[in-house]
Amino acid sequence: MILSGKSILQNWRERDLHITPLDEKQIQPASVDLRLGHHFLVVDEQVSGELTLDDEMTYRSIVVEEGKDILIPPQAFMLATTMESIHLPPTLTAFVEGRSSIGRLGLFIQNAGWVAPGFYGHITLELFNANRIPIRLTPGRRICQLVLAEVDQEANAYNGKYNGQAHATPSRIHLDHD
Numbered sequence: 725m726i727l728s729g730k731s732i733l734q735n736w737r738e739r740d741l742h743i744t745p746l747d748e749k750q751i752q753p754a755s756v757d758l759r760l761g762h763h764f765l766v767v768d769e770q771v772s773g774e775l776t777l778d779d780e781m782t783y784r785s786i787v788v789e790e791g792k793d794i795l796i797p798p799q800a801f802m803l804a805t806t807m808e809s810i811h812l813p814p815t816l817t818a819f820v821e822g823r824s825s826i827g828r829l830g831l832f833i834q835n836a837g838w839v840a841p842g843f844y845g846h847i848t849l850e851l852f853n854a855n856r857i858p859i860r861l862t863p864g865r866r867i868c869q870l871v872l873a874e875v876d877q878e879a880n881a882y883n884g885k886y887n888g889q890a891h892a893t894p895s896r897i898h899l900d901h902d
Contacts, residue, residue, distance in 0.1 A: 727816070727872040729753045735816070741872070742811035742844075755869040757823070761805035761846065762788045762863045763891040780898045785891075793860050796831070796853040803892040804849045807864065811844035814878045819871045820847055826867065830855040833868050842881025845889040 727735070729751045735741035736751075743756060750757045764786040767775070771782040783803075788794050796802060812818060817840060822833030832852040839847065849868060853859050861867075885896045 725874050726754055727874065729755075732756055732872055735813075735872075740813045741816065743808050743870075746808060750866070752869065755821070755871045757866040758820075758847065758868050758870055759807040760849075760861060760863050760865055760867040761807045761892075762790075763805045764788065764794060765803040765892045765894055766801075777897050777900075781894060783894050788863050790863075793862050796851060796859045796861065798853055798856045798858060801850065801852050803894065804851050804867075805889075805892040806847045806849065806868070809844070809846050809890075810839070810870070812839060812841055812872075814841045814881045815875060816872050817841050817875055817879075818843075818873070820849070821869045821871060823866060823869060829859060831859050831861075839870075840882035840884070841875055841879040842883070842887075844887055846891065848886070848889060848893045 732741070732755075733748065733751050736743060736746065746756070750759075765783040766786065768782040768784045775781060786794065786802075810818070817838055819838045820834070822831070826833065830853065832854055834850045834852075847870075885899055886893060
């Protein structure tokens with residue numbers, strides 16, 4: 725069951741759900757608006773000739789200073805982070821969705837799948853500019869929505885390779901052993 729804004733607020737106030745920093749105005753009828761952080765990553769094309777699932781990729785890190793913007797070139801992909809850090813209890817899972825108003829500008833926002841019960845850290849977002857012109861983004865602006873849902877029973881808390889991330893975090897697929 726997807727949590728209503730009232731349930732989100734109650735979980736947050738009771739400290740079962742941690743989202744910081746959070747202004748109660750970010751809580752929507754059935755989601756929480758999250759804001760764009762200051763850290764971005766782009767694949768370093770000078771070093772990486774191709775992407776593989778077996779090798780660690782080289783990224784260029786971009787930190788946008790307070791009051792500055794970042795430009796996403798046309799048809800470009802980059803990783804970003806949320807301003808907010810979250811910690812889900814083992815009874816909740818979450819989905820990250822782009823805001824409709826931003827999608828209508830041609831900026832696709834994803835995070836790979838969902839946020840597992842027990843996850844803690846900042847959420848890494850995958851941004852893709854589907855336009856033929858650049859998109860200018862300002863850190864601190866609402867960029868996506870966190871939709872929270874209850875799991876049918878308390879889950880084993882996520883203890884994976886992305887727990888505790890504090891910035892935009894590159895793919896760690898090369899650590900998988902399958």
